[in-house]
Amino acid sequence: MxxxxxxxxxxxxxxxxxxxxxxxxxxxxxxxxxxxxxxxxxxxxxxxxxxxxxxxxxxxxxxxxxxxxxxxxxxxxxxxxxxxxxxxxxxxxxxxxxxxxxxxxxxLRRMNRILSVDEECAVAVLEPGVTFMQLHARLRATRSRLMPSVPDIGWGSVIGNALERGFGYTPYGDHAAQLCGLDVVLPTGELVHTGMAAKAGSPAAHLYKGGYGPSVEGLYLQSSFGIVTQAGVWMMPRPAAAAACSVQVPRSDDLAALVDALRPLLIDGTIQSNAVIGNAAIVAAAIGERADFCEADVPIDDDRIARVMERFHVGYWNARFGLYGTQALVDARLAAVRAAVSAVPGAVLDVRTYPGDIDPAAVHPADRAQLGIPSLDMVRVAAWRGGQPAHTDFSLVLPPTGREIAVAARAIRREVEAQGFDYAGGFTLFPRHAIGLALVAFDREDDRHRPAVRTLLPRLFDAADAMGAAPYRSHTAFMDLIATQYDAGDRALWRLTSRLKDAIDPAGIMAPGKQGIWPTGRSPSN
CATH class of the missing domain: 3.30.43.10 (Uridine Diphospho-n-acetylenolpyruvylglucosamine Reductase, domain 2)
Known part of the structure; x- marks a missing residue:
């Protein structure tokens, strides 16, 4: 690449x-x-x-x-x-x-040591340069009973992904929630330890987040308040068995019913991972060539989407999730999933089961993320529009209800296609929230694509704002714009974090402008 x-x-x-x-x-x-x-x-x-x-x-x-x-x-x-x-x-x-x-x-990529792996308590202590691929390789080489949670692309930092609130696709997929006990160099150069790690020599340094007094670990998520130099990362014990499940529904309008069928299973713990719902276009971008379905430089329409569905045997919307435990527990969970999915007209459930100690080479490529196996498979989506491959993402936080998600899907598609791009994306369902994703692939040397992307993203932010929603992360070029949309109490949260910035970083040198937080007097809006 x-x-x-x-x-x-x-x-x-x-x-x-x-x-x-x-x-x-x-x-x-x-x-x-x-x-x-x-x-x-x-x-x-x-x-x-x-x-x-x-x-x-x-x-x-x-x-x-x-x-x-x-x-x-x-x-x-x-x-x-x-x-x-x-x-x-x-x-x-x-x-x-x-x-x-x-x-x-x-x-920080040179700081790439795996400092320890505690098999009994299922926690690893890592430096920020450790990648998902490196951690996975170490666990396999040592025959560890632990399984990492990995995002779509495995070349990135385990800690960096967690600090940006990234996620994976196992029961431990909320990566920020798995951090415990941070070492942080403050802008003043002072080294601070959070939680129980603040007690020198504590054997629980990476086992209990609370410590004594206020919890401050959240200050270092998506922030400019310090440089995290190591952290404990909680990991999942490898299960005896796992089932990688997929559900396909045939029509665009089936999205709401699919969401509402899966949400109760997420809330009650039947489905232990998150559930990723992607449309046919994102499936095609991951495994196919756009020219096979749409030669014109116009958004891919539903007639062409039907060809994608027929070619790859996928639905208009496609959900993926994992079930874990003993074989008996997996079977019981699967029975509940079958019952719920049967209530969705036209839905098709496919299941592949694996023993917990499966050789990664024997896992179907589509199931790798659910089994904690990092890959670079999704890199190819950047090449969907040809030319010099590139993409940017729009990531929106929503309630996990069919009604809200169907409205968001229509709004996102309308804005994306208005700028000439394909709506390739979907929604990741957690028990009590969802992340709506639009992956906008473009040719970064195309003089039409670049300005169209610059026009598209603010319009997506405005569409989200009209729904009372907002992204949870953004491209650096739009950090100030997103920060203004968190506007409750006349931006009271922004004022608080700005005051913290001035107190913690008096010289204003640490990542000015990250997430829209600037030292006093240095914001472009001043």
């Missing part, structure tokens, strides 16, 4: 002064400080912003906590804004590109 990662056009940079570069190289070694053309790998490879894409002025790659602290001292002395990333592969949302010209990206 190297051809996908060329450096896009960028705004003229603000250089880092020579004295700061020398200090960084003295602290980290010359090979771990990248300047000028060497930063190309840390610019958003899927950018649709053209010359407004922000390239870092430099990249620092620390190898341990002491080097992170050294970077903070130097950045404070020289007033250099920092942009920390764990691996920098959050491509649909801006990759490693910072928000402010002249920023130094702090890339």
């Amino acid at each position: 190297a051809t996908m990662l060329a450096m896009p056009p960028c705004a003229p940079g603000v250089p880092i002064e020579a004295a700061a570069v020398r200090a960084l190289r003295d602290a980290l070694g010359s090979e771990n400080v990248l300047i000028d053309d060497a930063v190309a790998g840390h610019v958003d490879p899927y950018s649709f912003m053209g010359p407004e894409t922000v390239a870092p002025a430099g990249v620092a790659l620390p190898g341990d906590v002491a080097e992170v602290q050294a970077i903070l001292r130097i950045a404070t002395d020289h007033a250099i804004p920092l942009w920390p990333v764990s691996a920098g592969r959050n491509y649909a949302y801006g990759g490693a590109s910072p928000r402010v010209a002249g920023s130094l990206v702090v890339d």
Whole structure:
């Protein structure tokens, strides 16, 4: 996929002064400080912003906590804004590109040690550079009884994904909820331990989140309040058996009934993972070629979607989820699923069962995520529109009800197709919320596609706002816009986090503008 990662056009940079570069190289070694053309790998490879894409002025790659602290001292002395990333592969949302010209990206990929794996209590302690693929390989090599939860693409950071509220597809799929006991370097350089980890030598450092007094771990999710340098990650014991289930329904209007059939099973725990519902277009983007169904550069319509359904034997909407436990428990859960699905007209349930110790090579590619097996399969969706592959995502939080989700699906499709793109996406159902996703694939060298993406995303945000909804994450280019939509109490939450920013980061150097939080006086709106 190297051809996908060329450096896009960028705004003229603000250089880092020579004295700061020398200090960084003295602290980290010359090979771990990248300047000028060497930063190309840390610019958003899927950018649709053209010359407004922000390239870092430099990249620092620390190898341990002491080097992170050294970077903070130097950045404070020289007033250099920092942009920390764990691996920098959050491509649909801006990759490693910072928000402010002249920023130094702090890339933590060298801090990639798996510090411990506790088989008894099912927790691993990781540094932020550890990827899902690395963790999975370690667990397999040591014949661990633990199973990681993985997102769609396994090349990213376990901790970085959790800190951005990413998710996977097992019962432990809410990745942020599995973090326990963080080590955080504050903007001042001080190292803080959260929860029970704040008790020196505590054997429960990564087992109990509460500790004593206020819980502060949430301050480091999607924030600019510190750099997480290690964390405990809770993991699922590998079950005796698992069933990977899929449900297909034949019509667009079947979405609401499908959602309402699955939601009670999620709430009562019959379905232990989340349930991912994708439309036929996203299935086709993952396994097929668009030219086979739609040669014209127009949105794929329902007649062509019917061809996709026939070719790949899928539904208009397709749900996937997992059942886990002993074989008897899996069978009992499956019986309840069959009963619920039978009430949805035209629904078809397919099931593949696996022993818990299955060889990953023997797992059907569509079932890998439900069995905690990382892959790069979904990378190919970026190539759906041809040319130079790229995509961006729209991720909306909704109630998990058929009524709300059907309304959202129609609104998202209307806006996406109005800009000439295919509505490829769907909804991930959790017991009490849903994430609505539109994956917008485009050719990043197409002079029509880039401006169309820039037009589309604000319109999607407006459509969400009209429903009383909002995204839970966004591309860096729209962080300020999304922040304004969290407007209860005349943006009382934003004012609170801004005050925290001024108190925790008095120099204003740590990720200014992340999630729309700026040091006082430095917001573009001021």
